[in-house]
Amino acid sequence: KQEVTQIPAALSVPEGENLVLNCSFTDSAIYNLQWFRQDPGKGLTSLLLIQSSQREQTSGRLNASLDKSSGRSTLYIAASQPGDSATYLCAVRRVTSGSRLTFGEGTQLTVNP
Amino acid sequence: EPEVTQTPSHQVTQMGQEVILRCVPISNHLYFYWYRQILGQKVEFLVSFYNNEISEKSEIFDDQFSVERPDGSNFTLKIRSTKLEDSAMYFCASSGGEWGNQPQHFGDGTRLSIL
Numbered sequence: 210k211q212e213v214t215q216i217p218a219a220l221s222v223p224e225g226e227n228l229v230l231n232c233s234f235t236d237s238a239i240y241n242l243q244w245f246r247q248d249p250g251k252g253l254t255s256l257l258l259i260q261s262s263q264r265e266q267t268s269g270r271l272n273a274s275l276d277k278s279s280g281r282s283t284l285y286i287a288a289s290q291p292g293d294s295a296t297y298l299c300a301v302r303r304v305t306s307g308s309r310l311t312f313g314e315g316t317q318l319t320v321n322p
Numbered sequence: 323e324p325e326v327t328q329t330p331s332h333q334v335t336q337m338g339q340e341v342i343l344r345c346v347p348i349s350n351h352l353y354f355y356w357y358r359q360i361l362g363q364k365v366e367f368l369v370s371f372y373n374n375e376i377s378e379k380s381e382i383f384d385d386q387f388s389v390e391r392p393d394g395s396n397f398t399l400k401i402r403s404t405k406l407e408d409s410a411m412y413f414c415a416s417s418g419g420e421w422g423n424q425p426q427h428f429g430d431g432t433r434l435s436i437l
Binding site: 241 | 425
């Protein structure tokens, strides 16, 4: 069974700081990994998708890396802004489980002005 | 940018009643999903749907639940005989690409409250 863990559970940083969010998964046989952002009471916004054959993906100030062999992914946010405050979720799609995503608990990020 | 839309945004229902949650996936997507998130817990997979049939379902998705694509645009989740523990945020998602290997895009969810 795939378990997905995100550390830390919560993070508070001053504006402008670069930061790293961590995601680990127990089963390395994944098809891809997706990072999401969730604002309070809202849906999930897809940020980045990394296929299992890729090492990283970039979108603007966001960079996600994937190390499948060690079961880890990181989301790097450069020059954080108060508007980045949200919960960040990672989710993996296993090779053996069709197209379902298995989610971590999320990291709640607060960027203070 | 195309988006997944869900209605209603909030549904309040008496225990034992039936509810239908509605979703309009992104128009050129062929893979559809329902997930739920109980307050304070992880997002959980319920069911995936492709080519007019269920392709995968979780242990949560028992006989109480059903999905349907009644026309070319809507995708619905029906919950029969609702229970208190069905209270959650229900998310619809869709994806495109070969074998649905493109990102899954989520709607804003329907908050279901069972009284």
